[in-house]
Amino acid sequence: MALPSISFHFLSVIPMGVDGCHLKGKYGGVLLAAVGIDANNGIVPLALCVCEIENTETWGWFMEHLHNYLDDGRLVTFISDRQKGLVNTIANTWPTAYHRACTRHVYANFSKLFASAQLKQLFWRAAKSGNKHDFNEAMAGIKAEKEAAYQWLEKELLGYNWSMHTYDRNCMVDRTHNNASECFNSWILAYRDRPCLTMLEEIRCRLMKRFTKRRNEAATWKSPLTPKVLKHLDKKSTIAQKMIVQASGDLNFQVMDKAYYPARRFMVMLECRKCDCGYWEIAGLPCAHAMAAMGYARHEVQEYVPMWFSKQAYLSTYSLMFNPIPDQCTWEPTGRPLIDPPIVQRKIERPKKCITYNKSATECFRAENEEEKIGANFPFFIYCALLVKFDTHSQHVSQASASRSSASGQPATSSQPATASSQALRSSQPAISSQPATSSQPATASSQALRKRKQIRSGPGETSEARTKKRKAGSSGGHAGTSG
Ligand SMILES: [Zn+2]
Numbered sequence: 001m002a003l004p005s006i007s008f009h010f011l012s013v014i015p016m017g018v019d020g021c022h023l024k025g026k027y028g029g030v031l032l033a034a035v036g037i038d039a040n041n042g043i044v045p046l047a048l049c050v051c052e053i054e055n056t057e058t059w060g061w062f063m064e065h066l067h068n069y070l071d072d073g074r075l076v077t078f079i080s081d082r083q084k085g086l087v088n089t090i091a092n093t094w095p096t097a098y099h100r101a102c103t104r105h106v107y108a109n110f111s112k113l114f115a116s117a118q119l120k121q122l123f124w125r126a127a128k129s130g131n132k133h134d135f136n137e138a139m140a141g142i143k144a145e146k147e148a149a150y151q152w153l154e155k156e157l158l159g160y161n162w163s164m165h166t167y168d169r170n171c172m173v174d175r176t177h178n179n180a181s182e183c184f185n186s187w188i189l190a191y192r193d194r195p196c197l198t199m200l201e202e203i204r205c206r207l208m209k210r211f212t213k214r215r216n217e218a219a220t221w222k223s224p225l226t227p228k229v230l231k232h233l234d235k236k237s238t239i240a241q242k243m244i245v246q247a248s249g250d251l252n253f254q255v256m257d258k259a260y261y262p263a264r265r266f267m268v269m270l271e272c273r274k275c276d277c278g279y280w281e282i283a284g285l286p287c288a289h290a291m292a293a294m295g296y297a298r299h300e301v302q303e304y305v306p307m308w309f310s311k312q313a314y315l316s317t318y319s320l321m322f323n324p325i326p327d328q329c330t331w332e333p334t335g336r337p338l339i340d341p342p343i344v345q346r347k348i349e350r351p352k353k354c355i356t357y358n359k360s361a362t363e364c365f366r367a368e369n370e371e372e373k374i375g376a377n378f379p380f381f382i383y384c385a386l387l388v389k390f391d392t393h394s395q396h397v398s399q400a401s402a403s404r405s406s407a408s409g410q411p412a413t414s415s416q417p418a419t420a421s422s423q424a425l426r427s428s429q430p431a432i433s434s435q436p437a438t439s440s441q442p443a444t445a446s447s448q449a450l451r452k453r454k455q456i457r458s459g460p461g462e463t464s465e466a467r468t469k470k471r472k473a474g475s476s477g478g479h480a481g482t483s484g
Contacts, residue, residue, distance in 0.1 A: 014070065014074060014075070015036060015172075015173040015175070016034050016035065016046065017034070017035045017178045017181040018035075019178060019181030019184075020033070021185040022192075023050070023193070023199070025193050025195055025196070026195075027195075027196070027342050028052075029050055029051065029196070030050070030051055030058070032048070032049040032051060032054070032058065032059065033049075033181065033184055034066055037173055039308055039309050039313040039314040039317065040314055042228075043187075044317060044318075048200070050199075050200070052342070054083060054085065055084070055085045056088060059086045060085075063090065067093050067094060075097065075168075075170065076094055076097045077099075077100065077168055078094075078100065079100045079178045080099065080181075081105045082101050082102075082105070098161065099160070099161065100160075100167065101157065101161065102178035103124075103127040103177055104177045104179075105178070106157065106162055107123055107124070109156070110152070110153070113148075113149070114146055114148070116146070119149055122142045122145065123138075125138040125141075126138035126139055127162060127176055128164055128176060129164060130164050130165055130277050130279045131277060132165050134165070162176075164279075164282055165282075167282050169282065172308055172309075174279070191203055204322060208322035211318050211321060215319070215321075218311060218314050218315050219315075221311050223311070224310055224311055224312070225305060225309055225310060225311065226309060226310070229305065233285070233286070236285075236286065236288045236291045237288075240288045241295075242259070243289065243292040244256040245293055245296040247296065250297065251269065251270045252269050253267075255268055255289040266289045268289050270299065270304070273286075273290075273304060275289045275290050277289060284306050284308065284309065286301065286304050290304070
């Protein structure tokens with residue numbers, strides 16, 4: 001689905017973040033999206049596509065159609081997470097396009113192998129270096145700190161543009177990350193569990209409102225530049241006040257920056273719109289050194305701001321509106337066959353570990369970790385071959401009590417009732433037990449065994465009232481201990 005903003009009338013190079021996000025509906029799938037940057041540094045979706053999975057074939061199909069829409073001679077700069085299938089696709093579809101690697105994703109992989117505060121600082125210094133000198137200095141620091149980290153960066157990022165000094169000079173976006181795509185994915189989060197057509201329709205409606213709102217807001221701006229650009233210039237202007245400027249003619253200057261230690265000198269050429277630090281060429285907006293030189297020469301800063309950052313460019317991006325669509329009930333039938341939903345393949349799930357089938361039917365089920373399962377809500381009943389209902393929860397309790405008592409050195413009397421019950425269940429004859437009362441009545445033997453287990457748990461000769469009082473006393477004592 002190509003969106004109206006794909007026109008981007010005033011941009012010669014389109015900065016574009018590409019990413020895919022998984023859908024959470026019944027049929028799954030992946031939403032591929034291309035997201036651009038407007039003149040106010042905001043995100044603007046360019047094209048969407050729903051596919052089954054994210055691979056070379058689907059990215060290839062998406063990129064091919066995107067290329068057909070943008071085939072007007074303009075260059076494209078991609079920012080991506082280097083997904084599988086996407087890197088080769090971009091190289092094949094857009095041989096002339098620039099491709100930046102998202103530094104946040106690069107650092108996420110880097111930090112898993114080399115977690116260090118010093119390396120983190122050096123990595124970001126290298127990633128945000130606008131000139132080769134600063135980049136080499138940061139990389140030398142990484143090499144001195146950890147040779148393996150340096151080797152990893154050299155090998156893993158070979159051929160990728162991950163440092164600012166390698167960025168193309170025409171894009172005029174200084175973003176080192178693919179946050180535009182991340183923002184868009186979170187922006188549509190509420191729709192990702194809907195059916196495909198419903199999701200696309202809701203995204204379209206939301207974009208329609210967003211485009212109208214942005215265009216109306218921009219109409220009230222009084223400055224010819226967008227608000228984010230004005231904010232950037234104010235910030236740089238404040239920093240520029242602390243710099244010392246020396247003129248070399250009317251348009252060339254050397255600026256001493258005291259923010260460095262020792263103070264560092266930069267060469268500014270206003271006519272070429274260049275500064276030694278490299279930021280002006282990459283971002284398209286003047287750096288603090290250039291702002292200091294402009295202030296010294298009493299030049300208007302707005303004269304040096306490209307038109308891509310103007311209110312006019314912003315309005316142009318949002319000039320083409322989404323056309324309203326009539327209700328579905330009024331649509332004329334096309335006569336074409338209906339498209340069936342995709343076949344849902346049930347995922348293979350891992351078998352549950354908490355219950356396993358044991359050797360004999362009489363022993364039936366058994367929890368792997370009895371100590372944990374007894375405390376949980378895990379009562380279930382088992383019917384053995386004799387059709388005698390047997391409460392395994394009580395059995396587990398008694399077995400666990402037995403194991404605990406044996407571990408603590410107490411006599412293992414608690415295992416006797418369980419053994420009696422097991423024998424009663426295992427045999428078709430009356431239960432073989434040393435207790436005379438159980439030999440003639442199996443069911444009675446089981447009930448007596450259960451009763452005995454309860455007595456053992458609570459202590460011999462202890463009634464239910466006594467147990468309740470004991471429990472209350474215990475709980476009150478615990479509270480008192482806690483409060484004390
Ligand atoms: Zn500079």
